[in-house]
Amino acid sequence: MPQAMQLDIGTRFALNDGNRIPVLGLGVFEVPSGRVAQDTVSTALAEGYRHVDTAKYYRNEKDVGMAIRASGLPRADVFVTSKLWNDDHGTERALGAGRKSCRQLGLGHIDLYLIHWPVAGLRGKSWDALVRLREEGVARSIGVSNYRVPHLEELLASSSTVPAVNQVEFHPFLYQKELLRFCQRHGIQLEAYAPLTKGERLRDPKLIEIAAKVGRTPAQVLLRWALQHEVVVIPRSVRPERIRENRQIFDFHISSKEMDALDRLDEGFRTDWNPDKEP
Numbered sequence: 001m002p003q004a005m006q007l008d009i010g011t012r013f014a015l016n017d018g019n020r021i022p023v024l025g026l027g028v029f030e031v032p033s034g035r036v037a038q039d040t041v042s043t044a045l046a047e048g049y050r051h052v053d054t055a056k057y058y059r060n061e062k063d064v065g066m067a068i069r070a071s072g073l074p075r076a077d078v079f080v081t082s083k084l085w086n087d088d089h090g091t092e093r094a095l096g097a098g099r100k101s102c103r104q105l106g107l108g109h110i111d112l113y114l115i116h117w118p119v120a121g122l123r124g125k126s127w128d129a130l131v132r133l134r135e136e137g138v139a140r141s142i143g144v145s146n147y148r149v150p151h152l153e154e155l156l157a158s159s160s161t162v163p164a165v166n167q168v169e170f171h172p173f174l175y176q177k178e179l180l181r182f183c184q185r186h187g188i189q190l191e192a193y194a195p196l197t198k199g200e201r202l203r204d205p206k207l208i209e210i211a212a213k214v215g216r217t218p219a220q221v222l223l224r225w226a227l228q229h230e231v232v233v234i235p236r237s238v239r240p241e242r243i244r245e246n247r248q249i250f251d252f253h254i255s256s257k258e259m260d261a262l263d264r265l266d267e268g269f270r271t272d273w274n275p276d277k278e279p
Contacts, residue, residue, distance in 0.1 A: 007227060008250045009048045012079075015164040016187040019141045021112065022079050023227060024247060025051030027193060027236035033060040040238045041067035045078070047247050053167075053193075053234040055083035055116060056101055065105035080105060081112040081167075083145060084130070089115075089122035094129035102138050113139035114167055118151040120279050124158055131161050141165065145193075146275040149182050156186065167191040168275075170231055171222055173201050175266035180229060191232040196222055198271045206265060210258050216249075223249045225262050 012020035026044040031037045037060040041052055045067070054064045061082055068078050082105065088097035102110050113133060115126055130142040143165030144155070156162065166183055170176055170192035183190045201207065202218045211218045219235070223246060226233045235246045254262070 009247055010050070011250075013189055013230070013232060015141055015189055016162055017141050017164050019111070019164070021141075021165065021189060021191075021232055022049075022051035023232050024049065024223075024249070025053050025079070025081070025232065025234040026243070027053045027234040028060055028064060029053075029055070029058055029193070029236055031058070031060055031236065031238055033063055036238060037063035038067045038070075040243070042071065043240050044243050045071045045073060047244055049243075049247065050077055051079040051081075051234070053081040054105075055081075055114075056085045056088070056097065056104075057083065057116060061101055061104040062106070065107050068107060075107060078107075079111045080107060081114065082110050083114040083116040084126060086117050086119050089119045089126045091125045091129050094126040095132060098130065098133040098138050109137060110139045112141045112143060112165060114143045114145045114165065115147075116145050117273070118144070118147050118275060118278050123151070124155070127155060127159055127161075131159070143167070143188070146273060146278075148275050148278075149179055151275070151278070152182065152186070152188070162186060163188050165189045165191050165232075167193055167234075169194045169270055169272055170226060171195050171197050171201070172207070172225055172262040172265040173197055173204075173267055173269040175263055177263075177266075180231070184230075189232060190230075191234065192226045193234055194271045195226050195233045196235050197269070200271060201265075201269065204265065206261060210254070210261065213258065214252050214254060216252060217245060219245060220249050220252075221254065221262070224252065224254055225259065228254055228259060
């Protein structure tokens with residue numbers, strides 16, 4: 001991240017289609033539907049979050065939409081992502097799934113609609129469907145998730161529409177440097193899910209050491225590290241104190257030396273699916 005670039009909770013990165021995405025969002029994967037999901041989103045919005053990431057697979061799109069409408073915030077102020085699930089690939093199924101997600105959210109449009117997973121043999125037709133959904137106004141921006149470089153190369157070779165976003169697992173213990181560089185070269189915004197390693201590496205000694213130096217929690221250091229690599233972050237929590245903690249990442253900076261040390265923590269550690277196995 002350029003030294004002169006100042007970030008705050010209202011900062012949005014420019015996407016290649018002219019839209020802008022908030023740098024910090026709330027992920028709601030595995031957040032139970034119903035009151036828990038609604039309360040979680042409401043808490044995040046009250047804390048200043050303006051970005052919520054959901055998906056058909058999460059089974060809480062309806063609750064996300066309800067909480068946003070209940071907040072009283074202008075629709076244009078809140079950026080909402082949803083995703084096409086694996087059993088909805090193919091032209092007609094993808095079109096139907098995107099329209100249904102939009103209805104479930106009840107917000108008029110989806111700000112960002114992603115292909116959740118690069119399903120072999122069908123992802124090309126699904127991408128064509130997402131292009132149509134954008135043309136219809138169902139989605140303002142479209143992108144992909146869990147795409148590795150070969151998947152992106154395939155897409156770019158077959159379509160004139162470049163994904164606005166690629167959402168992948170990304171943290172110092174899975175520092176996907178080549179993927180990040182590829183996306184930056186092609187104007188694709190990288191977005192990090194599981195930026196806190198689902199809590200599995202928060203006790204790493206080097207991470208704790210750096211957190212102590214900057215006077216922050218290990219979780220805050222992980223989020224700040226991603227932001228300084230110009231990556232959008234969508235940490236997940238249902239606990240109000242954690243939601244608040246995760247937003248307090250804009251008033252400190254990690255030095256170049258400490259960034260290098262965090263970069264070297266890469267061990268190929270994944271908390272979730274491995275897209276390398278998808279042809």
